[in-house]
Amino acid sequence: MAELKRTPLYDIHIALGAKMVPFAGYEMPVQYPLGVMKEHIQTRKLAGLFDVSHMGQVIIRPKSGNIIDAALALEKLIPIDIVGLKENRQRYGFFTTDSGGILDDLMIANQGDHLFMVVNAGCKENDINHLLKNLENDCIIETVTDRSLIALQGPFAEAALSTFSPDVAGMRFMDTIKANILGASIWVSRSGYTGEDGYEMSVPNESVVKLVNGLIALDGVEPIGLGARDSLRLEAGLCLYGHDIDTTTTPSESALTWAIQKVRRRDGERAGEFIGADYILDEIEKGVSRKRIGLRPSGRAPMREGIKIFSTDTAETSIGVITSGGYGPTVQHAISMGYINTEFSKIGSTVFAEIRGKRMEATVTALPFTPSNFKR
Amino acid sequence: MKFTEEHEWLLIEDDHVIVGITEHAAEALGDLVFVELPEVGIAVSKGDEIVVIESVKAASDITAPLDGEIIEVNTALTDKPELVNEDPLGAAWFFKMKLTDPSEMDNLMDEDAYKELIG
Numbered sequence: 001m002a003e004l005k006r007t008p009l010y011d012i013h014i015a016l017g018a019k020m021v022p023f024a025g026y027e028m029p030v031q032y033p034l035g036v037m038k039e040h041i042q043t044r045k046l047a048g049l050f051d052v053s054h055m056g057q058v059i060i061r062p063k064s065g066n067i068i069d070a071a072l073a074l075e076k077l078i079p080i081d082i083v084g085l086k087e088n089r090q091r092y093g094f095f096t097t098d099s100g101g102i103l104d105d106l107m108i109a110n111q112g113d114h115l116f117m118v119v120n121a122g123c124k125e126n127d128i129n130h131l132l133k134n135l136e137n138d139c140i141i142e143t144v145t146d147r148s149l150i151a152l153q154g155p156f157a158e159a160a161l162s163t164f165s166p167d168v169a170g171m172r173f174m175d176t177i178k179a180n181i182l183g184a185s186i187w188v189s190r191s192g193y194t195g196e197d198g199y200e201m202s203v204p205n206e207s208v209v210k211l212v213n214g215l216i217a218l219d220g221v222e223p224i225g226l227g228a229r230d231s232l233r234l235e236a237g238l239c240l241y242g243h244d245i246d247t248t249t250t251p252s253e254s255a256l257t258w259a260i261q262k263v264r265r266r267d268g269e270r271a272g273e274f275i276g277a278d279y280i281l282d283e284i285e286k287g288v289s290r291k292r293i294g295l296r297p298s299g300r301a302p303m304r305e306g307i308k309i310f311s312t313d314t315a316e317t318s319i320g321v322i323t324s325g326g327y328g329p330t331v332q333h334a335i336s337m338g339y340i341n342t343e344f345s346k347i348g349s350t351v352f353a354e355i356r357g358k359r360m361e362a363t364v365t366a367l368p369f370t371p372s373n374f375k376r
Numbered sequence: 377m378k379f380t381e382e383h384e385w386l387l388i389e390d391d392h393v394i395v396g397i398t399e400h401a402a403e404a405l406g407d408l409v410f411v412e413l414p415e416v417g418i419a420v421s422k423g424d425e426i427v428v429i430e431s432v433k434a435a436s437d438i439t440a441p442l443d444g445e446i447i448e449v450n451t452a453l454t455d456k457p458e459l460v461n462e463d464p465l466g467a468a469w470f471f472k473m474k475l476t477d478p479s480e481m482d483n484l485m486d487e488d489a490y491k492e493l494i495g
Binding site for chain 2: 031035036037227231300301302304326327329334356
């Protein structure tokens with residue numbers, strides 16, 4: 001096994017008493033002494049700071065100098081409206097496969113003369129090869145390695161970050177700016193992966209320790225590990241790549257078609273012309289046989305990834321499977337996400353999941369489990 | 377108090393023992409969110425998986441530390457699994473059992489030996 005990589009914040013994690021675990025080739029903090037439960041609640045009530053430097057950061061520059069050319073080229077790989085993405089705005093999207101699956105999900109921002117993309121840690125090498133292979137003629141693809149990525153999430157995030165840069169207070173959800181913070185040029189987006197208001201920041205490696213120390217020194221900001229990041233995103237109904245979505249799940253099945261704007265759909269101005277378009281656009285019109293849904297177990301036992309779903313407590317054939325599950329500290333109950341045959345996907349339906357040989361009742365539930373708290 | 381390599385503690389009370397998990401185990405497991413207790417009256421053998429516990433991270437089992445019969449379970453844990461993190465050596469005992477052979481307690485670790493085990 002290859003040696004684990006470390007982010008520029010490794011020493012801070014150790015000094016803060018983090019429990020480090022291997023994640024996507026990196027040694028990452030899964031929790032700090034506060035523990036997953038309290039870190040989760042801290043983020044919902046005040047603010048949490050996350051090191052997400054393991055994620056991939058990529059710059060896509062148009063060879064022509066015209067960003068529309070880069071956007072048009074990228075639209076061949078991503079079925080969202082990138083041409084219409086205004087400067088200093090960001091959108092959620094995903095790379096698709098020939099058979100309509102999802103190769104990775106991502107954030108893409110228009111930074112004026114180039115596009116800036118954040119992709120999943122476990123997929124970043126494949127993603128960059130995918131970009132190089134398909135966009136070589138029109139774009140220069142640069143992997144950003146001299147910047148770390150941190151996220152500040154929670155209702156106190158705006159006040160906390162404003163003490164370093166007043167500019168960030170005026171941003172709305174999915175706005176991006178370049179802010180000068182502690183003498184460094186920081187790429188800030190008002191977004192995140194917790195369902196809370198907050199920011200993600202691409203910070204020069206040489207400045208990130210200073211900024212992180214400054215932020216966690218504030219009353220109301222605590223460092224948060226990957227454990228709470230997972231329970232926060234699950235409550236927020238957000239997909240984790242490799243678990244809730246992958247190359248075998250399509251945008252329609254995974255309930256992500258909201259990300260495909262009208263302009264890219266049939267009869268849209270730039271309909272189709274992306275990898276897997278026939279398949280994906282057909283499904284949007286005709287529907288699919290299974291859907292991603294939320295599940296709330298009736299009992300206390302968490303229904304975790306891989307557990308099968310059945311229509312009754314005796315049915316032999318399963319009708320679905322859990323893809324993420326655990327305990328939601330904010331909802332104070334076990335919660336899960338999974339795929340279920342469309343005929344059973346109606347909100348409020350009762351189904352059964354088999355835990356340790358026992359069929360346990362659960363209710364199909366709307367996502368997210370906790371209301372999102374974005375600054376629109 | 378005696379200890380097992382499975383990070384359980386046993387305390388003699390009258391003619392039976394009270395069983396729980398150590399602080400070390402509770403901390404390693406993380407915040408508990410679910411506890412499923414055995415039925416009172418069942419006979420158990422050393423090593424039987426008799427309690428299911430789930431933390432925010434994963435599911436695991438607590439095994440019977442010795443042969444015997446379950447005579448009482450701590451139902452408070454079903455509603456408040458977090459007690460295990462708050463007071464693992466006290467309020468968060470899991471079950472009481474009557475040992476088949478009480479002398480087997482002598483083979484378990486004392487506190488010093490357990491401390492050495494966990495370093």
